[in-house]
Amino acid sequence: MYQNYFNLENTNHRFEVIRLWEVPSTELLEYKGLYPLVTLGKSDNPLETLKQVAQKIEAISLTQERSNVAAATSVLAGLVLDKTIIRGLLREEIMKESVIYQDIKAQGEAEGLAKGRLEGEAEGKTKEALILILRLLNRKFQSITPEIEQRIQSLTLTQLEDLGEALLDFQQKADLISWLSNR
Structure with missing residues (x-):
């Protein structure tokens, strides 16, 4: 049973649950905001799907936006693809500019320093x-x-x-x- 509503005292919300794995990745690829989720969509060839996403990401003109989308895509793609494949398709230097990447890196460095x-x-x-x-x-x-x-x-x-x-x-x-x- 899937729930499509939320009720709490004076607030009522109806929503639609979207099961990414049931949505064709080609549909998700139509919207820039969904690029990070595309590899989780329904696809017969996840590798080819990631290649398509990488091409779309390369076309993003704003550097900061491109790096953030690339970093988010690499994290989520890691749920279904091997990291060497992801690194090969998504340029690492772009992801390194991402605020998400920088935050994760800073946290890792702090933990490493503390451990050291x-x-x-x-x-x-x-x-x-x-x-x-x-x-x-x-x-x-x-x-x-x-x-x-x-x-x-x-x-x-x-x-x-x-x-x-x-x-x-x-x-x-x-x-x-x-x-x-x-x-």
Whole structure:
């Protein structure tokens, strides 16, 4: 059952649901505002349909409008076509001018920077913990072998923190070797 009305207190709305997949893509292609939806329309050859849309987009004279339509088309075409096909037909440099593309790019860059910052902080903490642990062990046991140092360098931050606490109880190098063997 399909609903074609909406009622709420003092407001009544009747509408027609358009199922894009039932509308021939050629009909959608007649209206510039519908270009992004054309690849979702009924078509025997989605690739050829996207080629037609790309030609229509290229004919749009306003650069900003052309780039926004191209970006929106690429996003929606991604629901039915492979991204390499889309990139091959819709010029990427046009899409890059789109405010939609720029917004998505800025959001991705911000997320990437935040992730990079967190990873950098974790890496820095691990490096500092490693330096401190090696200094303490070298001081406690005068020196440690390169093999032991290499095993310590492979520990995670949590393991280094555990080793930092455990080394307070170590009496001899054998305690360190035993601790490492259990990790």
